Amino acid sequence: MSDPAVRHCCRQMTSRLEHVCALHPNPFDCPDQVVIYSPRFREYGLIIHDGGTGVISIRFCPWCGSTLPV
Numbered sequence: 001m002s003d004p005a006v007r008h009c010c011r012q013m014t015s016r017l018e019h020v021c022a023l024h025p026n027p028f029d030c031p032d033q034v035v036i037y038s039p040r041f042r043e044y045g046l047i048i049h050d051g052g053t054g055v056i057s058i059r060f061c062p063w064c065g066s067t068l069p070v
């Protein structure tokens with residue numbers, strides 16, 4: 001789900017994005033999956049767990065505070 005060629009801002013972000021859940025192949029179904037990275041748009045987002053596929057795009061890393069690429 002994450003592109004190994006992409007370097008994320010910090011280890012927290014990387015490990016959150018690389019989180020793979022055996023129970024939920026779809027990250028939108030997994031309550032432990034809080035962030036998502038879209039390589040197509042080079043965009044980071046917070047997953048809204050309301051049963052849909054809503055994402056709030058974020059401009060700053062919630063863990064280290066880095067400005068994320070847009």
Ligand SMILES: [Zn+2]
Binds near residue numbers: 009010011062
């Ligand atoms: Zn970070």
Ligand SMILES: [Zn+2]
Binds near residue numbers: 029030031033
């Ligand atoms: Zn899960």
